[in-house]
Amino acid sequence: MATLAVTAPEIAFSVVIFVLGCCVGSFLNVCIWRMPRGLSVNQPRRSFCPRCGKPIRGADNIPLLSFMLLRGKCRDCGAPISWRYPLVEAATGLLMLSLYLVQRVGGGTERGQVIAMGLLCALLVVASAVDMEFFIIPDEVSLFGLLGGLAAGLLLPGLHVGDAPHHTLRALTGLRAMDGLIGSAIGALAGGGLVLVFAVIGELIFRKEAMGFGDVKLMAMVGAFLGWKVAVLTFFIAPFFGLLYGIPLLIIKKEHVMPFGPFLSAGAVLVMLLRSTACGWFNRYVTMAGELVRAIFG
Numbered sequence: 196m197a198t199l200a201v202t203a204p205e206i207a208f209s210v211v212i213f214v215l216g217c218c219v220g221s222f223l224n225v226c227i228w229r230m231p232r233g234l235s236v237n238q239p240r241r242s243f244c245p246r247c248g249k250p251i252r253g254a255d256n257i258p259l260l261s262f263m264l265l266r267g268k269c270r271d272c273g274a275p276i277s278w279r280y281p282l283v284e285a286a287t288g289l290l291m292l293s294l295y296l297v298q299r300v301g302g303g304t305e306r307g308q309v310i311a312m313g314l315l316c317a318l319l320v321v322a323s324a325v326d327m328e329f330f331i332i333p334d335e336v337s338l339f340g341l342l343g344g345l346a347a348g349l350l351l352p353g354l355h356v357g358d359a360p361h362h363t364l365r366a367l368t369g370l371r372a373m374d375g376l377i378g379s380a381i382g383a384l385a386g387g388g389l390v391l392v393f394a395v396i397g398e399l400i401f402r403k404e405a406m407g408f409g410d411v412k413l414m415a416m417v418g419a420f421l422g423w424k425v426a427v428l429t430f431f432i433a434p435f436f437g438l439l440y441g442i443p444l445l446i447i448k449k450e451h452v453m454p455f456g457p458f459l460s461a462g463a464v465l466v467m468l469l470r471s472t473a474c475g476w477f478n479r480y481v482t483m484a485g486e487l488v489r490a491i492f493g
């Protein structure tokens with residue numbers, strides 16, 4: 196593993212990445228508010244206050260800073276601005292910075308793949324924030340993401356084809372792009388299929404919906420981008436994030452209904468950042484399980 200020299204240009208560039216991430220987060224906030232309300236994401240261009248309807252001035256639209264300067268209130272009518280705005284901006288900035296730093300330290304990730312992961316992170320932020328409030332994941336996000344993941348597999352075969360532990364295929368058709376697309380499709384089927392199977396079993400046992408079809412589509416998207424191994428690991432890590440949030444929620448608010456999308460998203464991001472190490476372990480267990488089966492039945 197290469198070491199990362201902490202130099203002034205390196206720090207300056209990291210700050211730039213964080214600030215750009217916050218600006219992306221600012222746009223994601225627009226999607227998060229408008230999509231579940233059936234409004235267009237780009238019309239009207241200018242954001243407006245949901246209470247007084249006045250357009251937000253350019254100077255009041257600076258990620259993170261404006262929220263602090265306005266002390267979380269609309270300049271015109273004083274209506275409180277949701278904490279979601281600075282949280283989404285900061286989270287997106289940190290996600291983009293983490294992606295950049297992980298690929299800087301680990302090296303070897305091609306630029307296109309880092310961009311594809313950045314896009315996936317942005318989609319997961321929107322899906323999570325909407326799911327938290329409305330208990331739905333907009334189809335615009337998951338279906339666009341599913342197609343985006345398949346396109347990424349086709350255009351960036353290195354996502355799914357090769358020798359790294361996270362890869363799905365080494366060679367199948369001889370055409371790397373085709374193998375990349377097949378890798379994406381296998382990932383989508385594995386991610387979506389796994390949630391679907393558990394959702395059906397859960398409904399039969401508990402007689403109520405634990406996971407919805409929105410989660411199926413969300414995990415199909417994750418699998419299309421990152422392959423079946425990341426999708427499987429994500430699915431089994433997500434409940435731990437769910438418990439961290441769900442237990443306090445149950446104790447403090449006596450609330451036991453919670454969305455699952457944000458925890459799937461958190462799991463996906465964690466596995467994505469550590470994908471080679473995580474999939475390395477995973478491969479070892481799969482090999483061990485294979486040997487065990489052979490020892491028993493062979």
Ligand SMILES: [Zn+2]
Pocket residue numbers: 244245246247248249269270271272273274
């Ligand atoms: Zn207002």
